[in-house]
Amino acid sequence: xxxxxxxxxxxxxxxxxxxxxxxxxxxxxxxxxxxxxxxxxxxxxxxxxxxxxxxxxxxxxxxxxxxxxxxxxxxxxxxxxxxxxxxxxxxxxxxxxxxxxxxxxxxxxxxxxxxxxxxxxxxxxxxxxxxxxxxxxxxxxxxxxxxxxxxx
Amino acid sequence: xxxxxxxxxxxxxxxxxxxxxxxxxxxxxxxxxxxxxxxxxxxxxxxxxxxxxxxxxxxxxxxxxxxxxxxxxxxxxxxxxxxxxxxxxxxxxxxxxxxxxxxxxxxxxxxxxxxxxxxxxxxxxxxxxxxxxxxxxxxxxxxxxxxxxxxxxxxxxxxxxxxxxxxxxxxxxxxxxxxxxxxxxxxxxxxxxxxxxxxxxxxxxxxxxxxxxxxxxxxxxxxxxxxxxxxxxxxxxxxxxxxxxxxxxxxxxxxxxxxxxxxxxxxxxxxxxxxxxxxxxxxxxxxxxxxxxxxxxxxxxxxxxxxxxxxxxxxxxxxxxxxxxxxxxxxxxxxxxxxxxxxxxxxxxxxxxxxxxxxxxxxxxxxxxxxxxxxxxxxxxxxxxxxxxxxxxxxxxxxxxxxxxxxxxxxxxxxxxxxx
Numbered sequence: 001x002x003x004x005x006x007x008x009x010x011x012x013x014x015x016x017x018x019x020x021x022x023x024x025x026x027x028x029x030x031x032x033x034x035x036x037x038x039x040x041x042x043x044x045x046x047x048x049x050x051x052x053x054x055x056x057x058x059x060x061x062x063x064x065x066x067x068x069x070x071x072x073x074x075x076x077x078x079x080x081x082x083x084x085x086x087x088x089x090x091x092x093x094x095x096x097x098x099x100x101x102x103x104x105x106x107x108x109x110x111x112x113x114x115x116x117x118x119x120x121x122x123x124x125x126x127x128x129x130x131x132x133x134x135x136x137x138x139x140x141x142x143x144x145x146x147x148x149x150x151x152x
Numbered sequence: 153x154x155x156x157x158x159x160x161x162x163x164x165x166x167x168x169x170x171x172x173x174x175x176x177x178x179x180x181x182x183x184x185x186x187x188x189x190x191x192x193x194x195x196x197x198x199x200x201x202x203x204x205x206x207x208x209x210x211x212x213x214x215x216x217x218x219x220x221x222x223x224x225x226x227x228x229x230x231x232x233x234x235x236x237x238x239x240x241x242x243x244x245x246x247x248x249x250x251x252x253x254x255x256x257x258x259x260x261x262x263x264x265x266x267x268x269x270x271x272x273x274x275x276x277x278x279x280x281x282x283x284x285x286x287x288x289x290x291x292x293x294x295x296x297x298x299x300x301x302x303x304x305x306x307x308x309x310x311x312x313x314x315x316x317x318x319x320x321x322x323x324x325x326x327x328x329x330x331x332x333x334x335x336x337x338x339x340x341x342x343x344x345x346x347x348x349x350x351x352x353x354x355x356x357x358x359x360x361x362x363x364x365x366x367x368x369x370x371x372x373x374x375x376x377x378x379x380x381x382x383x384x385x386x387x388x389x390x391x392x393x394x395x396x397x398x399x400x401x402x403x404x405x406x407x408x409x410x411x412x413x414x415x416x417x418x419x420x421x422x423x424x425x426x427x428x429x430x431x432x433x434x435x436x437x438x439x440x441x442x443x444x445x446x447x448x449x450x451x452x453x454x455x456x457x458x459x460x461x462x463x464x465x466x467x468x469x470x471x472x473x474x475x476x477x478x479x480x481x482x483x484x485x486x487x488x489x490x491x492x493x494x495x496x497x498x499x500x501x502x503x504x505x506x507x508x509x510x511x512x513x514x515x516x517x518x519x520x521x522x523x524x525x526x527x528x529x530x531x532x533x534x535x536x537x538x539x540x541x542x543x544x545x546x547x548x549x550x551x552x553x554x555x556x557x558x559x560x561x562x563x564x565x566x567x568x569x570x571x572x
Contacts, residue, residue, distance in 0.1 A: 066425070067419070100429075127416060128416060
């Protein structure tokens with residue numbers, strides 16, 4: 001529905017310019033966000049917080065849209081680089097700075113091949129900093145893999 | 153803080169004194185995202201097979217203005233959704249047959265929304281249109297009585313679109329007083345009806361909603377002064393941009409897309425994400441409203457939702473909003489749908505309970521970050537000064553424009569044909 005250009009770091013500069021002009025500014029960025037790519041998902045595999053699983057997001061829309069339901073394809077593998085078959089994946093996350101979760105509950109709708117899962121129902125309804133958590137459970141072995149997104 | 157050196161153009165921007173007409177690529181992207189020219193072509197509503205049928209729209213137009221569709225003969229859809237008020241009613245909370253607890257939302261542009269009512273307890277325009285017809289505080293009808301009214305006044309229009317009406321005159325099969333929401337006797341009469349006959353009545357009811365929705369899909373926002381400005385900015389025509397908006401409006405726009413953070417929820421060409429947020433609108437313990445926490449339960453159970461037998465959608469591949477809806481809202485009470493910010497001059501008072509009479513009151517609420525309540529509140533105080541608040545309000549006034557719909561559809565149908 002909406003089209004946002006690939007952004008740069010100048011949003012922060014606009015804020016700072018405003019700081020120079022006015023006392024009335026709300027802070028909307030945090031240091032961690034500046035490492036996060038804008039409007040796309042990090043192409044690198046992310047390791048779970050317990051080191052059990054790795055997730056690589058292999059396909060998304062070229063620009064993550066705002067206010068449109070869309071799919072992600074993810075590849076999940078074990079610590080020793082074998083595709084994780086039969087994983088139960090629950091998607092969580094949200095905007096920690098706004099204390100709310102995702103506006104939708106994405107779900108695995110199809111297993112495309114060994115370790116490759118099609119997840120439908122992603123939607124981001126606000127620009128800003130988002131986290132997407134894949135809570136993975138395979139035969140009782142659990143891990144949580146986090147991706148960070150900056151949308152504009 | 154060293155970032156400021158990276159962007160030389162940003163250093164000298166102190167808009168209170170001088171209005172810079174240069175816009176950064178990010179600002180232009182934000183302006184473009186709000187531009188009405190960015191409104192995509194309206195997608196089909198797969199749950200409503202007649203959504204884009206002109207005959208259904210003409211039928212729906214007549215139904216929309218017809219007060220015979222009420223228990224006292226005085227209430228039509230247009231009672232609370234008046235075209236001259238951009239399909240609102242000017243009241244804090246609406247009045248049908250009796251008082252209702254909520255403010256009437258505009259219908260303008262709602263064909264783009266996945267959710268309806270302040271709490272999103274409906275998931276399509278046609279399902280939304282049904283609820284007031286059966287509400288005792290609004291039209292006060294039963295679906296059984298509505299079927300008789302359709303058979304009496306709109307038999308041809310109905311049957312041309314939806315096929316033959318059942319033998320409603322058979323009062324044994326279709327007791328006129330049968331009403332699932334009525335008193336004990338009326339409920340018993342409804343329960344005694346054969347299941348297939350109850351379904352036939354409910355199907356007529358659903359079809360009436362679909363015809364009304366075919367009309368409502370035509371109610372669209374038109375271009376406002378902001379859109380002329382946005383088009384000029386996008387095309388690099390600085391002089392035209394400077395003429396389209398006043399200095400205060402331009403400064404208000406910069407606040408809107410920048411530090412005031414309005415764009416977080418009021419994004420896209422209708423300046424709404426059509427999702428649910430807690431903004432501390434409940435006032436006092438006598439005004440607790442569960443909002444989305446209750447609305448999600450209702451829409452999931454709704455007998456007319458996108459996944460229901462009355463929906464024309466493919467239940468496997470469509471109805472994404474409902475299939476992927478977040479179901480647990482218990483930790484976020486009093487969340488309500490973000491309203492559009494277009495045409496606010498015509499849709500006061502504001503908020504789900506109409507508690508703010510004007511935009512100054514609305515902006516004061518946001519500026520202080522809402523009232524201090526135990527409710528989850530997403531707002532943070534903005535601490536803007538009075539001049540900045542006035543500039544934000546000035547920007548909002550640039551979003552008023554004419555409706556984009558055929559003029560004859562804004563008027564009541566001149567001739568109401570009767571079939572007796």
